[in-house]
Amino acid sequence: MSNATQSQDVESAPLFSARVTAAAALSICESLMLALNDRNILPEHEIVGVLRDAAAAHSNHPDATEDSAFHVEVASLINRIIRGGNSVRRDDAPSGRT
Template identity: 50%
Template sequence: MDDQYSVQGAAALSICESLLLCLGDMGLMTDKDVIGILEDAASAHVTGEPGGEVNNHHQAVHDLIKAIIKGGNSVRHPA
């Protein structure tokens, strides 16, 4: 993958995560809303039929978003 593309992707991810955290902190979105957005984004990268060939790039994006959901990166968790 091209370095410029990788840098742009990392910047976009950081910006989006910050926006989701801000919207949650301001009470404009619940944690459930944030998770829903992330689930929708992950689902958008699932292509092809069950058992069929899946594009590696889309699968990697799907897996990363699922890891973000699991890790709670975009939702603040009280200590």
């Protein structure tokens, strides 16, 4: 099987589509949070609060017994985003703004 054929098979798979959708949604949300913070609409602590609420929703999800690994991983990713500051420009992190 050629690389081109293999690539087409992967790109047409439902899992690939779901990954693309998830990555796009995450990028859009992070960009919106940055814009809200840059324009002084939402301060950093409120953005972090939104992220913590989202993580808690997955940590305490009622279907956790059915799909607990999924919800644990979602909460873990959100908590890594909080620690990494991806969705807010922290005062102590380089922002690239002038």
